[in-house]
Amino acid sequence: MLPLARGIYSNLLQITRNGRVAIHTASALRCKAATEESSVNEEEKEAEADSAPDGKDRTKVIPVETSIRYLKSDAYKTTYGEEHVWTQYRRNHKGMYAPRKTRKQCIRQGKISTGNPCPICRDEYLVLDYRNTELLQQFISPYSGQVLSYSKTGLCQKSHLRLTVAVEQARDCGLITYDVPFREYDYAEYYGKKEEQKK
DSSP: OEEOSOSTTOEEEEEOTTSOEEEEEHHHHHHHHHHHHHHHHHHHHHHHHHHSOOTTBOOSOOOHHHHHHHHTSHHHHHHHTTSOTTTTOOOOOSSSSOOSSOOSOSEETTEEOSSSOOHHHHOTTOOOOTTOHHHHGGGBOTTTOOBOOHHHHOOOHHHHHHHHHHHHHHHHHTSSOOOOOOOOOOHHHHHHHHHHHHO
């Protein structure tokens, strides 16, 4: 390439394979080089996207043992702290009032299909299984021993159903037990008042 003139739009000579001389402006050559670079960059990005893991992919099966170890790890503590998994979760909804029921499911065809998945679906290492009692205890009321409502925890309907099944299996296996607190009453206080009223 030989420059003919200097300036913003200087013309350049380009000798092709056939021996012809072509005159191109510098801006045209810059555009041509940019399009070639962008096509190369797009191919590199596609290759990286194929090799990089997708954050919304949920086809990978996580074993229960890995989930149990995750609940005791430092990564879990930095993410959730000392609170329950569902404590900081807030639902997205249209309008001023939240709908009565949560969404049917967050995962469709192996991928997260919503921008705000429920507390279980958003973290793939939280596996609902009857052996994972530490996770199940977070969704059980300490006062009544019943599974907390999805309106409080924010779980989707599918995850809530899996949770209730896992809790019942854990109770059948004896991994989760709940004893109703025993209260002692001093009946003399009640009967004594009645006898005084009769006199």
